[in-house]
Structure formats: structure tokens, C-alpha cells
């Protein structure tokens with residue numbers, strides 16, 4: 001396999017190392033913004049040198065963001081090249097278009113590292129859909145928020161202190177909005193839902209409530225109740241479609257969820273015949289993520305399925321059917337309320353619009 005590699009950042013540089021150690025894969029050319037002395041391969045600052053090179057069969061996109069990643073990925077597929085990417089933002093926003101283009105061009109498009117970083121989650125999910133009906137996907141899909149919540153629970157410290165520490169350690173970006181408000185987890189959830197249920201749901205229909213409003217006093221209250229807080233992305237098939245949301249959730253300290261700490265992820269599925277399955281591990285990081293990118297490349301070289309699933313039924317998200325108990329804290333104090341997911345997120349939006357203090361967390365059902 002001759003690869004055109006786009007980007008030499010955290011994941012790109014790790015992929016470069018892994019690919020060069022792997023027999024049969026060659027980095028034919030690397031796209032950079034400025035030539036890099038640390039990369040010992042042909043480099044270019046012009047994507048045309050990659051897309052017009054007939055020897056390159058696969059483009060690995062690791063620059064991130066929507067643009068110019070979208071233009072590069074679509075041009076590569078139009079030129080008959082396979083694409084492997086870890087870019088959840090791009091694949092989630094343009095899911096239908098990119099999969100349709102890959103099918104039309106007869107090329108492969110894979111993005112296993114886009115959800116779960118180093119965990120082969122999307123790959124495993126797709127395999128299972130071939131032989132069972134998946135009915136729910138859920139879990140800790142964002143390492144940054146899990147690090148912050150774990151640190152707050154361990155140390156009793158405030159959110160802002162732990163966000164700063166997460167940024168210092170490289171777990172959180174300078175602008176942490178996508179992570180802490182739940183948008184990053186939402187994108188991973190949308191990809192998981194699309195693959196698990198053979199559908200296509202719009203990212204904008206999934207309500208997200210993140211952790212930026214949490215206080216040390218909330219964590220202390222959870223501890224007194226024997227509970228820990230995690231940011232959970234959840235979706236399940238319903239009679240009318242799919243219910244999906246991202247929100248903080250409270251779990252017993254003795255349960256499996258409570259033991260997933262730091263930047264790790266735990267992602268689970270429920271299927272009719274195999275029952276429940278969980279996947280845990282490094283949800284981010286250069287080498288874990290790059291290993292999933294390389295595994296996608298090797299599967300393409302081995303002639304495996306070009307994309308995860310063929311079916312893409314458009315489906316709406318509806319959160320009226322799922323009623324659960326919520327911890328709700330406002331200026332007036334904390335209480336517990338039974339609400340549907342739709343009602344809870346509408347309440348959160350009302351407080352946000354009025355710029356009033358608010359935090360909520362769903363109480364996970366005992367299983």
C-alpha cells in the first residue's frame with residue numbers, strides 16, 4: 001500500500017512511525033504546512049502532488065477539522081484513492097455524502113479511530129451488525145471530561161482547576177468547548193448510531209449537556225450518595241426511531257463505570273443475541289489512535305469491506321420515551337426530578353439561555 005499522509009501532528013507522527021515499521025506499507029509522500037526535518041520521506045506543501053500521484057492508492061487524513069480536510073478527502077476519493085481518517089468532525093458532519101462518494105467511486109473509506117481513539121469500537125460494532133441486531137450503544141466516549149471528572153472526584157477540587165491541569169497535560173485543547181460541552185462525544189455517538197443501526201441521524205438533533213457547570217459541591221453530594229459522575233453518550237432504538245443524548249450520569253461507586261478513570265473510555269453495546277459487550281481502553285493518544293488508523297489501512301489492503309455498513313436509513317431523534325430520575329441543582333439548591341430526556345434537556349437549555357447556574361445528571365438505572 002502506498003500512502004499519502006496528510007498531517008504530522010500527534011496522530012500523524014505516530015502513524016508515520018507505525019507505518020514505517022509495518023511491512024507492505026509505504027509513506028510515499030507527506031503533506032505538511034512547512035517541510036519537517038524529523039520526517040525522513042518525500043514531503044510536499046501542495047496536496048496536488050498527492051492527489052495527482054497515480055502511485056498513491058490510499059490517503060490517510062490526520063490534519064483534523066472540516067476544511068481543508070473535506071476538500072482533500074473528497075478529491076482523493078474522486079481520484080480513485082481509498083481514504084482512512086480519524087476525523088470525527090468531518091465524517092460526522094458529512095456522513096452520507098462521504099459514504100455515497102466512496103460507494104460511487106468504488107474506493108474504501110474507513111474511520112475506526114474517529115470514535116474511541118485506540119479502541120477498535122466502530123470496527124467491532126460493524127462486524128456484529130452482520131450477525132446480530134444492535135439495540136443500544138452507550139458509554140464514556142470522551143477522555144478529557146473523564147479525566148476532569150475523575151480528578152474532581154479524587155481530589156474534591158473545582159472544575160476550573162482540573163480543566164487547567166487537563167490542558168497542561170495535553171488532555172484538553174486550548175479551546176475545550178467541544179469536549180466539555182459534549183459535542184465531541186456527540187459526534188462519536190452519531191457515528192456509532194449510524195453504524196450500529198444502519199441509519200443516518202443528524203448531529204444537530206442529539207441534545208448535549210456537558211460538564212462545564214459542575215461544582216465541587218455537586219461531586220461531594222454524589223459521594224455522600226455513593227455515586228460517581230461520568231459524561232455519557234447514549235442511544236437506543238425505540239418504537240418510532242432512535243433516542244439519543246449526551247449528558248452527565250451518576251453510577252454506583254461499586255460498579256464498572258466508576259473504575260474507568262483518567263482519559264480512558266468505556267463503550268458498550270447491547271444486541272439481541274450476544275447481549276451486552278463492553279470495550280475499554282485509551283480513547284485518545286498518538287500511538288493508540290494511530291494503531292487503529294494503521295489497522296484500517298491493513299484491512300483495506302487485505303480487501304476487507306470498503307465501509308462499515310451498506311444501509312443508511314434517514315432517522316429522526318426523539319427523546320420523549322425515555323424517562324429517568326435527574327439530580328438537578330440551581331440557585332435554589334439541589335433536588336431530584338423524574339423527567340423525560342427531552343424535558344431535562346429543555347430545562348437545561350432554558351437555564352443556559354437565561355445564563356443562570358444549573359447542573360443536572362441522570363441517575364443510571366440499577367442493572
Ligand SMILES: NC(=O)c1ccc[n+]([C@@H]2O[C@H](COP(=O)([O-])OP(=O)(O)OC[C@H]3O[C@@H](n4cnc5c(N)ncnc54)[C@H](OP(=O)(O)O)[C@@H]3O)[C@@H](O)[C@H]2O)c1
Nearest residue numbers: 007008009010011031032033062063064086087284285289
Ligand atoms: N489526538 C488524539 O488523541 C486523537 C484521537 C482520536 C482522533 N483524533 C483525530 O485525529 C486527527 C488529528 O488529530 P491530532 O491530535 O493529531 O491533531 P494535531 O496534533 O493538531 O495534528 C494535526 C497536524 O496537521 C497539520 N495541518 C493542519 N492543516 C494542515 C494542512 N492544510 N496541510 C498539512 N498539514 C496540516 C497541523 O500543523 P500545525 O500544527 O502547524 O497547524 C498539525 O501538525 C483529528 O481529526 C482528531 O480529531 C485525534
